[in-house]
Amino acid sequence: MAYRVYRVGGAVRDELLGLEPRETDWVVVGGSPEDLLEQGYRQVGASFPVFLHPETGDEYALARTEKKEGHGYHGFAVEFHPGVTLEEDLLRRDLTVNAMARDEAGNIIDPYGGRADLEGRVLRHVSPAFREDPLRVLRVARFAARLAPLGFTVHRATISLMREITDSGELEHLASERVWTEVAGAMAAARPGMFVDVLRACGALEALLPEVEALFGVPQPEKYHPEIDTGLHVTMAMNLAAGEGWPPEVVYALLLHDLGKGLTPSGELPSHVRHEQRGVALARRVCERLRTPNAWTDLALKVTGLHLRCHRLTEMKPATKLKLIEEADLLRRPEMLESFVRACEADYRGRGGFEERDYPQARILKDSLEAALSVRARDLDTEGLKGSQVGNLLRKARISAIADIADRSG
Numbered sequence: 001m002a003y004r005v006y007r008v009g010g011a012v013r014d015e016l017l018g019l020e021p022r023e024t025d026w027v028v029v030g031g032s033p034e035d036l037l038e039q040g041y042r043q044v045g046a047s048f049p050v051f052l053h054p055e056t057g058d059e060y061a062l063a064r065t066e067k068k069e070g071h072g073y074h075g076f077a078v079e080f081h082p083g084v085t086l087e088e089d090l091l092r093r094d095l096t097v098n099a100m101a102r103d104e105a106g107n108i109i110d111p112y113g114g115r116a117d118l119e120g121r122v123l124r125h126v127s128p129a130f131r132e133d134p135l136r137v138l139r140v141a142r143f144a145a146r147l148a149p150l151g152f153t154v155h156r157a158t159i160s161l162m163r164e165i166t167d168s169g170e171l172e173h174l175a176s177e178r179v180w181t182e183v184a185g186a187m188a189a190a191r192p193g194m195f196v197d198v199l200r201a202c203g204a205l206e207a208l209l210p211e212v213e214a215l216f217g218v219p220q221p222e223k224y225h226p227e228i229d230t231g232l233h234v235t236m237a238m239n240l241a242a243g244e245g246w247p248p249e250v251v252y253a254l255l256l257h258d259l260g261k262g263l264t265p266s267g268e269l270p271s272h273v274r275h276e277q278r279g280v281a282l283a284r285r286v287c288e289r290l291r292t293p294n295a296w297t298d299l300a301l302k303v304t305g306l307h308l309r310c311h312r313l314t315e316m317k318p319a320t321k322l323k324l325i326e327e328a329d330l331l332r333r334p335e336m337l338e339s340f341v342r343a344c345e346a347d348y349r350g351r352g353g354f355e356e357r358d359y360p361q362a363r364i365l366k367d368s369l370e371a372a373l374s375v376r377a378r379d380l381d382t383e384g385l386k387g388s389q390v391g392n393l394l395r396k397a398r399i400s401a402i403a404d405i406a407d408r409s410g
Contacts (some may be wrong), residue, residue: 002030002031002035003028003029003030003031003032003035003082004028004029004030004031004086004103004104005026005027005028005029005060005104006026006027006029006086006101006102006103006104006109007024007025007026007101007102008025008026008027008089008090008100008101008102009025009093009098009099009100010022010023010025010098011023011024011025012100012101012102012108013097013098013100013114013118015102016100016108016115016118017118017150023058023059024058025058025059025061026053026058026059026060026061027060027061027062027063027086027089027101028060028061028062028063029063029084029085029086029089030063030082031062031082032062032081032082033049033051033062036049036051036060036062037051039054040054041053041054041060042054049061049062049080062080062084063080063084063085063086063088063089064078064079064080064084064089064092065078065079065080065084065088065089065091065092066078066079066092066132067079086101086109087111090109090111090112090126091111091112091126091127091129092126092129093126094125094126094130094133094136094139094140095114095117095123095124095125095126095140095143095158096112096113096114096117096124096125096126097114097117097118097123097124098114099111099112099114099126100114100115112126112127121147121150121151121152121153122152122153122154122155123140123143123144123147123152123153123154123155123158124155124157124158125155125157125158125161128161130158130161131161131164131165131168134165134168134170134171134173134174135174135178135182136162136165137162137165137166137171137199137202137204138174138178138179138182138183138186138199138204138208139182140154140158140162140198141182141186141194141195141198141199141204142182142185142186142189142195144194144195144197144198145186145189145190145191145192145193145194145195145198146186146189146190146191147190148189148190148191148194149190149191154198154201159198159201159202162198162201162202162204163202163203165202165204166202166203166204166207167203171204171207171208172207176289176290176291177291179208179290180290180291180292183195183252183290184248184252187238187248187249187251187252187255188248188251189242190242190243191239191242192235192238192239192242192248192251192255193234193235193236193238193239194235196212196231196234196235196238196255197235200213200216200231209286211256211259211262211282211285211286212231212234212255212256212259213231214259214262215230215231215234215258215259215261215262216229216230216231216232217229217231218230218231218261218262218264218269219269219270220233220261220270220272221270221271222270224351225351225352226351226352226353226354227351227352228270230258230261230262233258233350233351234254234255234257234258234350236350236351236352237254237257237346237347237349237350237351238251238254238255238346238350239350240346240349240350240355241254241342241343241346241350244342244346246339246342246343246346247339249295249296249299249300249339250299250339250342250343250346252292252296252299252300253296253299253300253302253303253304253339253343254303254343254346254347254350256279256282256283256286256287256300256303256304257279257283257300257303257304257307257343257347258275258279258304258347259278259279259282259283259286259304260272260274260275260276260277260278260279260280260282260304261275261279262282263275263278263279263282264278276304276305276306276307276308276309277305279304279305280301280304280305283300283301283304284297284301287300287301298329298336299336299339299340299343302328302329302336302340303340303343303344303347305327306324306327306328306340306344307343307344307347309324309327310324310340310341310344310361310365311344311347311348311361313361313364313365313368314360314361314364318368318399318400318402318403318406319399321364321365321368321402322368322372322395322398322399322402324365325365325368325369325372328340330369331369331372331373334369334373337365337366337369341361341362341365341366342362344359344361344362345359345361345362348361364406367405367406368402368405368406370405371398371401371402371404371405372398372401372402374401375394375397375398375401377390377394380393380394380397
């Protein structure tokens with residue numbers, strides 16, 4: 001074979017950090033599509049040749065260069081031929097830590113200082129061409145969220161380039177699907193609040209999620225929120241949920257759960273009466289704009305509208321507990337319980353000095369739902385009853401079951 005194959009990008013970075021690579025990408029230098037097709041590779045790339053290995057399924061891409069010609073993520077002219085060098089291919093990548101390669105002998109090729117930046121825990125752009133791809137603003141923020149526990153920060157010069165992209169209006173040309181992919185990935189990161197912080201540092205939070213940007217600087221009652229700032233509370237709650245290992249849809253719900261506080265009239269601050277109701281419409285608007293999956297949207301809207309009610313479970317009467325269960329749609333979709341209650345718990349504990357507090361509301365809601373679900377209409381004496389009468393009897397029986405479990409729990 002005349003061509004040479006190199007492992008590149010995130011796999012090399014993660015190996016050097018001692019992390020398990022999530023996926024492995026390869027670049028082929030000095031080869032042609034025909035070379036790979038003859039070896040049994042399957043071509044899948046449209047705008048440029050990408051091939052799947054016949055046995056491993058790993059992606060192999062021909063070395064290429066890119067030149068910006070239009071707006072957004074797709075506005076690039078791609079050139080690939082056997083003369084494109086490894087260094088030229090690595091130069092088009094976003095960050096120095098992602099612009100390293102490993103050859104078949106195990107040697108690291110690092111033309112742009114990626115290894116030094118790994119050791120310095122710095123996320124730095126490879127070249128000024130970084131500004132040509134607006135999606136990199138979101139990608140860098142996501143990388144920062146993933147690598148923050150290792151001490152990584154974004155270099156100030158890279159933040160400056162990200163701000164140039166934001167100011168240029170290029171973020172407006174990104175497809176919703178591309179934005180959502182990065183947002184969802186950030187929600188699964190080790191420190192998702194850093195995603196918000198980095199976007200805010202370069203002005204992109206205002207451009208992409210103005211409803212979240214509006215929360216920063218909005219005060220809350222110090223008695224309940226020692227951290228005071230609403231935006232800070234949101235990132236604290238997100239980080240707490242991630243630290244507990246709770247799923248990314250929970251983190252996303254927390255990103256949106258307090259949006260209504262951004263609409264509180266200044267004369268009412270620092271109180272936020274009925275912010276939950278105001279927030280539901282804003283959360284729905286964000287989910288529609290980002291084309292959020294239905295399950296994530298449903299959870300976010302339920303948490304936004306009902307999180308304060310969940311906090312009050314310790315004070316509720318059985319009938320009020322059942323009403324919360326009904327409004328959260330948990331009788332019909334009990335599988336949502338865990339995510340709903342974890343989001344509410346993270347909201348409660350994601351505050352200055354509250355992190356180690358217990359959240360008995362989680363047990364109360366679980367026990368109450370279990371009691372309510374144990375009562376079925378077919379087990380009741382409904383002889384002679386019709387329509388709403390059966391429903392009323394069922395509801396009374398469920399309230400009684402919730403009361404019984406509360407008495408036993410004591």
